[in-house]
Amino acid sequence: MVQNLYMSFKIDRGLFKYDFIDYHAVLCVPVDADVKEIRKRYLKIARRLHPDSSFTESASQKELGNELLSKLVNPAYEKLCGDRTRTEYILILSQIGKRLLQESTSVTLNTDLARQLAQTPNMDHFYKSAIAKIGETQYDSLEQVLQVIAQVSELNLVYLMRSASKSSAAPPPPAQPKVQSGTPQSNTPKNPPPPPAPPKEDSIVEQYVRRAQSLIDKNQFAQAKVELQDALKLEPKNSHCHSLIAMVYLKQNQLKMAKIHFDNALKLDPNDEAALQWKPKIDKAIGQQPSDHKVTSSANNGDKQPDKSGSGGLFGGLFGGKKK
Numbered sequence: 001m002v003q004n005l006y007m008s009f010k011i012d013r014g015l016f017k018y019d020f021i022d023y024h025a026v027l028c029v030p031v032d033a034d035v036k037e038i039r040k041r042y043l044k045i046a047r048r049l050h051p052d053s054s055f056t057e058s059a060s061q062k063e064l065g066n067e068l069l070s071k072l073v074n075p076a077y078e079k080l081c082g083d084r085t086r087t088e089y090i091l092i093l094s095q096i097g098k099r100l101l102q103e104s105t106s107v108t109l110n111t112d113l114a115r116q117l118a119q120t121p122n123m124d125h126f127y128k129s130a131i132a133k134i135g136e137t138q139y140d141s142l143e144q145v146l147q148v149i150a151q152v153s154e155l156n157l158v159y160l161m162r163s164a165s166k167s168s169a170a171p172p173p174p175a176q177p178k179v180q181s182g183t184p185q186s187n188t189p190k191n192p193p194p195p196p197a198p199p200k201e202d203s204i205v206e207q208y209v210r211r212a213q214s215l216i217d218k219n220q221f222a223q224a225k226v227e228l229q230d231a232l233k234l235e236p237k238n239s240h241c242h243s244l245i246a247m248v249y250l251k252q253n254q255l256k257m258a259k260i261h262f263d264n265a266l267k268l269d270p271n272d273e274a275a276l277q278w279k280p281k282i283d284k285a286i287g288q289q290p291s292d293h294k295v296t297s298s299a300n301n302g303d304k305q306p307d308k309s310g311s312g313g314l315f316g317g318l319f320g321g322k323k324k
Helices: 014-018 023-027 035-049 059-081 083-102 112-119 123-137 142-167 204-217 221-234 239-251 255-268 273-287 293-300 314-318
Strands: none
Touching: 014 023, 014 083, 014 142, 023 035, 023 059, 023 142, 035 059, 059 083, 059 142, 083 142, 112 123, 112 142, 123 142, 123 204, 204 221, 204 239, 221 239, 239 255, 239 273, 255 273
16 A cells, blocks of 8 residues: 555545555656756755745645645655665666556546657657646645646656557567468458558647647746747747747737747748738837837937836737727
8 A cells, every 4th residue: 555645645646546656746857867856856846845935925835835845745855865765666666667558558647748748759858848847836836736746647657658668579570371382362462551650740849839829728828938939949940839929928018029929930931820910010019119218318328128018008009908
């Protein structure tokens, strides 16, 4: 049985579902993370959860943060940083991956991210990028921590299964039936048709874009921008990414950045609909910005003035607001 470690903390997804405590998920580090990486991650979490930290404000949140630290985070760190305990733990992880691979038909995945990891061709890059992104906000909302740990544990489960599949030797091809000389082969085609092509996988960039679009639909613009920035690092000439991140900047009333990316989108695709629709409005809005003496003076000194936003500012004007 799983150790009675979590008291009221119960997780029943990912590796936890198989009577196993996923310490890597608690710390949100890859299953192949080294001790240095684990220690760095632990210190970051500990600073956030410590009762004296400003991260938790109310007394109830301080208590919850301390509970998470003492009953989840500290035991995870002790397990993964002790030489003997870590070696034993990694060995068990490997065995679990092989066992789950044999029982793969009974494994169920609850998150889109885990299902994507199960199919993506670039497994290692996708897995580590996903773990890193989740880790950025894992302990921001203490009430959601267990759900986030469960999500990470599902990624670990899939990664272990796919790693076990890669390490196992491929079975030999089936033996061809022997045909005696002179035996008719009327039912055996000489050139059998090729097997059907596997379904096309989404590229890594397409997965970033899909997640960004989902975040935009939820008005989570800061997270969407991070996804699109990562996509542009991989494909800096992707017109759709430029157009989409321009819309994010536009929603955040950062008109100059929106203009830059709409310009890039039109250079790469002159028919981009969003850029054609919004760029003229942004150009007009920027052209109508007041240029008083202070702004002119600052411009002469080489200082950049940030776009100022407000409910009745340029953003409101572009989207139909008429406040004065």
